Amino acid sequence: MSAVIETRGLSKHYGAVRALDGLDLTIPRGGVYGVLGPNGAGKSTLFRILLGLIRPTDGSATVMGGPVGQVSTMRRMGSMIETPRFPPFLTAKQVLNWLAAAHGLNGDPARIEGWLARVGLTEAANRKVRGFSVGMMQRLGVAAALMTEPELVILDEPTSGMDPPGIQEMRQLIRSLAVDDGLTVVLASHQLLEVQRVCDRVAILNKGRLVLEGAVSELTGSGERLRLKLRPQAAALDLLGQKGSAEGDDAVMAAVTRAEAPAVLKALIDRGVEIEEARWVGADLESIFFTETGSVQAPEAIHAG
């Protein structure tokens, strides 16, 4: 598992604001990597540093083995940072032609049209971007990032401003980039459900620091609980003690591991509890997100003082 991005003690301060505060992050090659965090957590700041747009105050970052800002490395990346904007007097097609020239790519019309089609902008191809909606800008930004045929794509909130079908298309596009084209995709997003569906691994940032990192399956798996629909509820709760909690009036949640489960089920049945249904329920990214970004508030307060 070779790293495609590695940061060590990466910090960026704006006066008293610590946009990034000693971030150590390793992003493996391949797959889709999600960077999550509340507003102001430092996601865009991290991306801008990785693209050489801003300099870190402290620490270091490498991208595909090289230092950030090296043009030869940067030419192997595609990116979209925040809501992209374009010269308003250009049409969508002209924007891609202009960027093809800027990136030293061949601006073959068929390829440009291909990218416009892939992000669903065929009909708007010859319209000036002046009149584009946020979602359309976003689509064009994604096309601009991908047309460079990069090995690594960085997408900052690629679905913000998009309609539900657009979000779904984007999810499929991102998955196919990783699965079919073998790219590494790093994305920031606030759509936790989307992230859970599309990302292989995630990092959660808060106030410029890493608070949690791991494979989505492990993170959501480790919070697994057993949901039991049964009767009588009171007897079950009594037996489970600390590990049980009521769900409605005919179910309980049991915080037990898969290894413990058979014994727990047997004990319940021995007590005469009738089990109608038993099902594993994973923790979702949303609840993890709230726990993690809420739980760091205490140490942060000490740190600030």
Place this chain on the structure above:
Amino acid sequence: MLADAYRSETYRLLRNRTVLFWSVVFVPLIGVVFGIIGNAVLKANADKLAGEEMPPELMVAMAGGPMNLAAELVSAAGNVANPVALLFLLIGAATLYTGDYRWETWRLISARNGRVPLILGKVLSYVTLALVAMLVLVAGALIEKSISAGFFSRPLTFDAGNGRIADAFAMFGVSGLRILQVTMLGLLAGVVGRSLLAALFVPVVVSVLQALSPFALMGMGVANDAWVTFLVNPGQGYDVIAAAIRGGPDAPMAELVVRGWTSLLGWTILPLIGALAWFQRQDLSKE
């Protein structure tokens, strides 16, 4: 990579109609229109003006003397750096140099190219624009002269003797350098201030102050042809070089021409170096 920067910048510039209009079309157009109107008015009042005292060129013109287009070419080439043309060419420069801050597009292009080539690409692209604008200005001036010559039935001649063509080229080149010099202040101000308005107003204000500087310096007892006066005011440098090209009895001494070149080149190169150095260190966090 400079080639990529230049190609993309030019591609975008060619589609920016506002800039093309104000930089390339507008000044030559009003030059032609006002020139023709002026001559028409002169023609209409020719009788009244007879016997009045007038500049000798005007006397020749109104008397229907021949018009030497070669001489007009030299004068038109020397006139492309006039203040009005400079102002409108500055609009183009300011838009070009600060476009990526205004449209927030640095993030799209700067991740994949060096910062120095990006700026130099802009400058080269602007040089191309300015060359086209200057050619249009000269062509416009010649068209206007030819039409105006018709009012007084002046025969058109083309006497390129006395190295007039070479003079026209030299004049064209120096005027181009003067235009570039003024816009380099715009580049520096635009990059540092990340703003179109800075790129527009700083050169205007600085150039006006420079134009007034000889008077201030004279008040302090500094001679008009002193090094300081030249170094403060590249406009004077340009004037002296232009006078040297025109030659004749008013031609300045070689020593002053050297001062002129030093000032004009210095005020072109130093702001460029300053802008490059600044841009290399600049955080492109919020363009």
